[in-house]
Amino acid sequence: MAAPNLSHDPLGELPLIEGTQTDQTINDSLLTHVLRGAGKGWWMLFGCALSMLGLLVIAISWTLYKGIGVWGNNIPVGWAFGIINFVWWIGIGHAGTLISAILLLFQQKWRTSINRFAEAMTLFAVICALLFPLLHTGRPWFAAYWLMPYPSVQRIWPQFKSPLTWDVFAVSTYFTISLLFWFLGLVPDLAALRETTKSKTKRFIYGLFAMGWRGSGRHWAEYKWAYLLLAGLSTPLVLSVHTIVSFDFATSVIPGWHTTIFPPYFVAGAVFSGFAMVMTWMIPARHFLGLKHVVTMKHLENMNKIMLVTGMMVGYGYLMEHFIAWYSGNPYEMGQFFLTRWHGPMRWIFRTMMFCNVVVPQIFWLKRFRTSIPVMWVAAILINVGMWCERFNIVVTSLHRDFLPSSWKDYAPTWVDLSLFIGTIGLFSTLFLLFLKFVPAVALTEVKELRHELAEHDVVAGETHA
Amino acid sequence: MSAATSNPQAPVVELAPFRGGRRWVVGGGAAGLVFLILTFIGMAVSPREAFYSYLVAFAYWCGIAMASVILLMIFHATHARWMTVLRRPVEVMAASVAIFLLLFIPLAIGMKHIYIWVDPPADLGREALRLLAHKRPYLNPTGFVVRAVAYLLVATFLSWRLYGWSLRQDKTGEVALTQRQRNLGAGGLPFIGIAISFAAFDWLMSLNPTWFSTVYGVYFFSGSLVASLSLLAIVTGMGRARNVFGGHMTDEHTHSVGKLMLAFTCFWTYIAFSQLLLIWIAGLPEETPFYITRFGAGWAWVGALLIFGHFFLPFAALLSRSLKRNPFRLGVVAGWILLIHYVDIFWLVMPSLHPEGFSLHWTNVTAFLGVGLVAIAFAVSRLRGRFAIPVKDPYLADSFRYRP
Numbered sequence: 003m004a005a006p007n008l009s010h011d012p013l014g015e016l017p018l019i020e021g022t023q024t025d026q027t028i029n030d031s032l033l034t035h036v037l038r039g040a041g042k043g044w045w046m047l048f049g050c051a052l053s054m055l056g057l058l059v060i061a062i063s064w065t066l067y068k069g070i071g072v073w074g075n076n077i078p079v080g081w082a083f084g085i086i087n088f089v090w091w092i093g094i095g096h097a098g099t100l101i102s103a104i105l106l107l108f109q110q111k112w113r114t115s116i117n118r119f120a121e122a123m124t125l126f127a128v129i130c131a132l133l134f135p136l137l138h139t140g141r142p143w144f145a146a147y148w149l150m151p152y153p154s155v156q157r158i159w160p161q162f163k164s165p166l167t168w169d170v171f172a173v174s175t176y177f178t179i180s181l182l183f184w185f186l187g188l189v190p191d192l193a194a195l196r197e198t199t200k201s202k203t204k205r206f207i208y209g210l211f212a213m214g215w216r217g218s219g220r221h222w223a224e225y226k227w228a229y230l231l232l233a234g235l236s237t238p239l240v241l242s243v244h245t246i247v248s249f250d251f252a253t254s255v256i257p258g259w260h261t262t263i264f265p266p267y268f269v270a271g272a273v274f275s276g277f278a279m280v281m282t283w284m285i286p287a288r289h290f291l292g293l294k295h296v297v298t299m300k301h302l303e304n305m306n307k308i309m310l311v312t313g314m315m316v317g318y319g320y321l322m323e324h325f326i327a328w329y330s331g332n333p334y335e336m337g338q339f340f341l342t343r344w345h346g347p348m349r350w351i352f353r354t355m356m357f358c359n360v361v362v363p364q365i366f367w368l369k370r371f372r373t374s375i376p377v378m379w380v381a382a383i384l385i386n387v388g389m390w391c392e393r394f395n396i397v398v399t400s401l402h403r404d405f406l407p408s409s410w411k412d413y414a415p416t417w418v419d420l421s422l423f424i425g426t427i428g429l430f431s432t433l434f435l436l437f438l439k440f441v442p443a444v445a446l447t448e449v450k451e452l453r454h455e456l457a458e459h460d461v462v463a464g465e466t467h468a
Numbered sequence: 469m470s471a472a473t474s475n476p477q478a479p480v481v482e483l484a485p486f487r488g489g490r491r492w493v494v495g496g497g498a499a500g501l502v503f504l505i506l507t508f509i510g511m512a513v514s515p516r517e518a519f520y521s522y523l524v525a526f527a528y529w530c531g532i533a534m535a536s537v538i539l540l541m542i543f544h545a546t547h548a549r550w551m552t553v554l555r556r557p558v559e560v561m562a563a564s565v566a567i568f569l570l571l572f573i574p575l576a577i578g579m580k581h582i583y584i585w586v587d588p589p590a591d592l593g594r595e596a597l598r599l600l601a602h603k604r605p606y607l608n609p610t611g612f613v614v615r616a617v618a619y620l621l622v623a624t625f626l627s628w629r630l631y632g633w634s635l636r637q638d639k640t641g642e643v644a645l646t647q648r649q650r651n652l653g654a655g656g657l658p659f660i661g662i663a664i665s666f667a668a669f670d671w672l673m674s675l676n677p678t679w680f681s682t683v684y685g686v687y688f689f690s691g692s693l694v695a696s697l698s699l700l701a702i703v704t705g706m707g708r709a710r711n712v713f714g715g716h717m718t719d720e721h722t723h724s725v726g727k728l729m730l731a732f733t734c735f736w737t738y739i740a741f742s743q744l745l746l747i748w749i750a751g752l753p754e755e756t757p758f759y760i761t762r763f764g765a766g767w768a769w770v771g772a773l774l775i776f777g778h779f780f781l782p783f784a785a786l787l788s789r790s791l792k793r794n795p796f797r798l799g800v801v802a803g804w805i806l807l808i809h810y811v812d813i814f815w816l817v818m819p820s821l822h823p824e825g826f827s828l829h830w831t832n833v834t835a836f837l838g839v840g841l842v843a844i845a846f847a848v849s850r851l852r853g854r855f856a857i858p859v860k861d862p863y864l865a866d867s868f869r870y871r872p
Contacts, residue, residue, distance in 0.1 A: 012643050012862035015547070107727075109550075109872050163749070241738060253749045260750050263682035265742040314658055322665070322682040329669075330680045331602040332754065367655070 016300035018112055018452065023295065025450050032446045033198055035291040040439060043290060051431035058425020061418050062137065070140050074415040079401045083419040084138040086393040087426060089247055090275065091131035092173065093268075093389065095180070096240060097276025098124030102183055103236035106229075112304050114452045115296040118445045119287070120280050121184040126433040127279070128177045130426040135169070137422070165249035172246040176239050183232045189215050190225070190447040241265075244272040251396060257338040258400030261326065267319030274312035274359070275389035277305050281382035283434065285375060287443060296449050299373055306372045309385060313363030316392075320360065334405055342403040343395065347412055351391045352399060358388020481864070483714040486856045489848040496848075500841025503834045510831035511578060518831040519578040520821045525835035526575060527671055528813045529843050530568040530620075531692035532699060534664045536561035537627045538689070539696055541660065544630070544653025550724060552867035553717050553857050557703045559634055561696065562627040564847035569620045571839055575671075576613045583607075585677040599678050607674055615670055619663035626656045631850070634858050641860035664689050672813075675820040679758045683743050690736040691778075695809040697729045698802035705795035705802075712856045719793040720870050726792030729802065733786065737779040762815065766825015770815050777808040810836065 040048075064072060075082045098120035105113040139145040160167045193215035196208040215221060248268035251259035281302070288297040327339035343352045362384045365371040372378070398413050437443070510518035540558045543551050551558075580586040585607040588600045600607070630649055637645040665685025673684045681687075704725065708717055747755045762771050782805050791797045818827070858864065 013647055238734075245738075245742065249746070252746050255750050255752060260746070260752070261682045262684075262743045262746050263686065264746070266683065266686060266739065314661075318658075318661065318665075319682075321662075322685070326680050326682045329603060329606065330754070331599040331678075 016298060016303070018115070018298060018300055019449070019456065020295040020298050023453055025453070028296070028450050028453065029194065029198070029446065031292060031295065032442050032444050032449065033195065035438065036195060036440065036442055037199060044435065044439065048432070048435050051428050051435055054424055054428020055432050056428075057421045058428055061421035061425050062133075064418055065137055065422070066142075070138065072416060072418045074413060074419050076411055076413065078404060078409055078411060079398055079413040081397050081401065082413060083415050083423060084134045085250070086390070086397050087423050088131050088134040089393045089397075090390050091127045091134075091426065091430075092247055093244060093272035093275045093393075094279045095124035095127040095131070095176070095276060096244060096269070096272035097280045098122070098184075099176070099180060099236055099240045099243075100273050100276070102180075102187075103233045104240055106233045107237060111452060111455070112301055114448045115293075115298075115444050116280065116284065116301055116305070117448070118184070118187060118441075119284060119443050120276070121180060121187070122434065122437045123276075123280060123283070123430075124180045125177070125184060126430050126437075127276075128173065128180070129433070130430050132173065132177075133426060133429075134422075135166075165246055165253050168246045169250060172239075172243050176243045179232065179236050179239055183229075183236060186225070186228055186232060187445055187448070188441060189213060190217065191442050191445065193217065194446055195442070240273075241269055244268040251400075256400050256404055257327075257332070257334040258323075258343075258396065261323055263319055263322050267316065267322075270312045270315035270319065271359075271389060271392060274309060274316055274363075275386060277309050277312070278382040278385035278389065281305055281309070281378060282386060285379045285382075287438065291438065291443060293444055296444050302375075302378060303369075303372045306366045306378055306381075309382070310363050310366040313359060313385070317360045320356070338400060338403065343399060346399065346403060348395065348399045348402070352395050355388050355391035355395055358384045359392060362388065481714065481716070481855075481857070481859045483855060483857065483859060485853050486712060486851050487853070488710065488712065489852055492848040493845045493852065496841045497845030500838050500843075500845055503838030504842060505838075506834040507831050507838050508574070510829075510834065511574070514829070514831075515578065515581045516821060517829040518835070519574070519581040520817060521829055521831035521835040522574055522578070522839070523582055523671065524810075524814050524817045524832065525839040526568070526571060527688075527817065528695075528810055528836070529839045530565070530571070530667075531664075531688060531813070532696045533561065533565035533568060533843065534619075534623050534660065534667070535689060535692035535696040536699075537565055537623050538657070538660055538664070539693065539700075540630055541626065541653040541657050544650045545657060547650060549863040549866040550721065550870040550872070552861050552863045553713065553870075554700070554704050554721055554725070555634070555861075556851070556855070556857050557700060557707065559627070559631045560847050560851045561699060561703070562623075563631045563850045564843050565620065565623040565627050567843055567846040569617065569624065571842070572616055572620065576616070579609060579612060583612075583674055583677070585674060596678055603677060607677055612670055615666065619667045622656075622659050622663045626652065626660060634861075635854060637860050638855050638858060639860075643862050646862055661689075664692070672816050675817060676758060678754065681743055681747070681755070681758070683739055687736075687739050687743060690732060690739050691809055691812050694729060694732045694736050695806055697725060697732060698805040698809075701725050701729065701795075701802040702799045702806075705799040707856060708795050714857070716857060716868050718870070719795075720872060721867075722795050722798060723789070723793045724870075724872065726786055726798050729798075729805065730783065730786035730792075733779065733782045733805070737783075740774075740778075761819045761823045764823070764825070766822070767815070767819055770811065770826055774808065774812055774815060777804070778812060782808075 070084075073083065075084070098117075101113045101117045101120045105117075136142045136145055189212055192208050192212040196205055196212050199205050199208060245265040245268065248264040252261060252264035254260055284297060284305075285302070288294050324339050327335040330336075343349070346352075362381050365377065365381060371381075402413050403410050507518055507522055511522070536558055540555070540562045543555065543558065575582070584592070585600050585603065586609055588597060590597075592600070605611075629652055633645045633649050636642070665688075668685045668688035672688065673680065701722070704713075704717060704722065707713055708722070744759065747759060761767065782801055785791060785801045791801065814832070861867075
């Protein structure tokens with residue numbers, strides 16, 4: 003599938019590993035950022051992240067002290083920032099699952115350098131997402147009773163016909179499998195760190211988590227099987243999680259929520275936003291951590307292509323929603339799509355969404371933009387913004403103008419809403435920076451394996467790898 | 469030829485151009501025409517039955533052809549190399565879409581027997597008439613024909629260019645032609661995606677013009693794609709048995725086609741289930757009629773057959789690795805999927821004619837065979853005299869040694 007080097011491919015496709023590499027050079031270059039002490043830049047970023055995290059603590063404390071009345075939610079906008087941010091964060095996790103599961107099954111070699119990074123983002127994004135429904139219950143200490151599946155034990159019967167209950171199952175499964183997948187991939191690398199580090203404490207800790215990995219043939223054989231099985235188990239999760247999130251809306255009868263295309267359209271949007279978030283972090287990280295030889299332009303270009311494809315799918319979803327709103331002849335559907343969204347009080351959110359999600363990705367049709375670092379970074383950030391606007395648009399815009407004009411009401415977030423949102427970005431960044439500090443950001447053993455595969459590929463093709 | 473334009477590493481393929489398939493072209497084509505004529509006679513005798521049967525057959529075969537165009541384009545857009553050796557059959561299946569421009573004519577003539585929106589009866593009810601008047605700018609005979617021609621022209625253009633460039637590369641070996649195919653394969657996808665979606669709305673969803681579902685286009689596409697992959701499995705299996713591909717197509721390729729069949733069987737189920745669940749749980753009077761008819765006593769067993777036969781059976785069978793690697797056994801499952809996909813299209817169309825329950829008319833058989841055999845004859849005739857694999861594709865060597 004992949005071209006080992008520039009000269010080998012008839013159409014000059016870019017290589018997956020740049021320069022002349024050996025196991026030793028890959029080992030050294032990918033472990034450096036873990037083994038060396040934290041630099042000034044890392045501490046500065048960590049300080050910023052921590053201060054945003056502090057804001058989260060304040061906002062959560064205030065919410066718990068006063069109740070969720072301090073949020074901007076009202077009637078009819080009963081769901082607002084809480085659900086917007088929940089859906090946005092859950093969506094961001096999807097790049098990791100797609101890369102680790104589906105791209106593995108599709109035998110895409112280019113997933114190798116970016117899977118660790120994206121899977122870590124999945125975990126942190128799900129943690130951020132889970133905060134919101136938990137806080138939205140008002141008394142999270144009771145939420146364990148309400149959300150955990152112990153109906154007969156607690157004498158509380160969850161409504162099993164409610165997609166909110168399905169969400170609990172879907173998201174907790176998603177988190178568990180993603181964590182296992184990520185950890186399994188880490189085990190050989192943790193063992194490599196155990197062998198490389200000079201500090202005794204670190205050797206003990208890495209050794210503990212490496213779970214006695216010695217790299218024997220039997221270890222590898224079983225590791226490979228476990229990896230493939232987890233990939234198979236994760237694949238339905240790529241679809242199921244955001245499908246069930248879309249059911250939160252689509253099982254209702256609100257115009258703008260109830261439409262049958264929601265499941266696949268939410269999944270496409272999730273992958274779209276997930277890749278945008280991976281790009282947002284990957285571009286600076288590969289520069290500062292010295293990963294450019296393994297996270298090459300080819301990887302970035304492929305990720306841009308995935309953003310183009312999923313962006314087009316999201317655009318297809320918008321087109322179908324608009325067409326069927328008209329075709330249905332239902333005045334409420336038409337009112338929602340042709341008046342409220344384009345011309346209502348929240349029109350700027352909607353128009354921003356259209357620009358960021360439909361217009362911006364079109365630049366990736368051109369190779370020039372697909373391979374330009376500044377262009378793709380700005381585009382990725384705009385797509386993050388656009389996908390947040392999409393969720394705002396689905397949640398708030400649909401709710402604030404429903405059937406009866408007498409029940410319409412405008413919505414504005416409060417400082418607590420905004421702080422919670424910014425705070426979760428802080429939480430995500432904090433976790434992510436810690437991740438970059440303590441474990442290899444690129445799956446070391448997999449890259450080494452890939453290098454061997456590519457070298458062998460060249461021998462078979464009748465060329466030796468220089 | 470200079471090294472810059474041709475591929476220096478292209479393997480030397482000892483393969484004569486494809487000369488087989490005569491029986492399919494001559495015998496099959498003639499039989500197809502006879503069946504079509506019988507169907508046309510049926511149209512004169514009992515027009516509603518015959519035109520509905522023809523619509524089922526047309527949507528079935530044309531859906532497969534359009535999905536094959538999309539499959540070919542996805543292969544190009546993803547720069548897939550493993551499939552190079554089985555690309556020619558996909559190209560030929562895709563190229564068959566041109567014949568549907570001709571095969572559409574009976575539908576254009578008979579639409580008043582099929583679609584109630586063509587000439588809505590005055591006793592339809594005030595609300596339904598209001599809705600049909602609202603939809604008139606879209607649901608009208610001229611628009612229906614113009615749009616259908618546009619969908620088919622888009623598909624025909626794409627398949628014709630892609631196949632044409634591929635055939636030219638057989639002669640010249642120009643590497644640049646691969647680049648062109650990749651560009652068009654990616655760039656054309658939005659167009660054909662919209663074409664097949666609106667084709668589903670026009671040809672099938674508008675049978676019940678007050679009913680709507682945003683995911684309907686994806687549903688039609690997903691079913692057609694599984695059928696297209698199944699047809700590919702059968703065609704390549706037959707080709708391998710007759711040594712059409714010079715022994716270059718291996719169990720590895722067959723295995724991967726089987727994997728794709730498994731994946732898209734799941735995808736079809738996912739879309740079908742999502743549509744059913746959302747309409748059932750919301751219970752809106754404007755959306756439920758589609759399922760009320762199909763949950764009725766006369767149709768419920770067909771729906772149950774679809775759940776079992778379009779999902780559980782192929783899913784369970786395709787999980788087996790040894791089955792996917794055996795061209796014959798994979799072909800049997802593929803044959804079943806092709807059959808059950810016909811049941812699916814039948815289930816989409818016929819309840820509009822027979823809401824009371826399942827009923828089979830002899831034109832169902834003649835239309836299916838007529839449209840199908842003519843399309844297959846046309847497709848095979850496009851292959852005769854050409855190589856059965858793209859012999860000078862720059863990635864052919866990669867495809868030969870495909871070992872996932």
